[in-house]
Amino acid sequence: MKMTQDYGAGSHLITGYEVGMVRVNETAYHASLIVTPERLDVHWQPQRFEDLDLACFQSLLDNPSEVVILGTGARLRFPPRDIALAFRSRGIGFEVMDTGAACRTYNILMTEGRPVAAALLMI
Numbered sequence: 001m002k003m004t005q006d007y008g009a010g011s012h013l014i015t016g017y018e019v020g021m022v023r024v025n026e027t028a029y030h031a032s033l034i035v036t037p038e039r040l041d042v043h044w045q046p047q048r049f050e051d052l053d054l055a056c057f058q059s060l061l062d063n064p065s066e067v068v069i070l071g072t073g074a075r076l077r078f079p080p081r082d083i084a085l086a087f088r089s090r091g092i093g094f095e096v097m098d099t100g101a102a103c104r105t106y107n108i109l110m111t112e113g114r115p116v117a118a119a120l121l122m123i
Helices: 054-062 079-088 099-111
Strands: 014-018 020-024 027-029 033-037 066-073 093-097 116-120
Touching: 014 099, 020 033, 033 054, 054 079, 054 116, 066 099, 093 099, 099 116
Parallel strands: 066 093, 066 116
Antiparallel strands: 014 020, 020 027, 033 116
């Protein structure tokens, strides 16, 4: 799905997604990634939902945003409970949704100027 072609200078906006791909500022990525308005981590380790554990989220816990959105692939699935508890204990919002919804939600929050991060597994 092509989302938009407009993005602010220096901001990471998700401009499209489809099976096996997320496009950030018109560059296609084909593996799991973390995106914030200021940072793009294209080497996020988990490639499948089953790979998720608390260690996967350490960089997001160490450099917190107001909200972290986890995109779980083609469908909504909830990760192990200790992940959500780790964010909650630090006062960080943690939302879980399928990756398409996570991409759209990230863009809304980012364009509002909110400190947001999206950790995205491929669809």
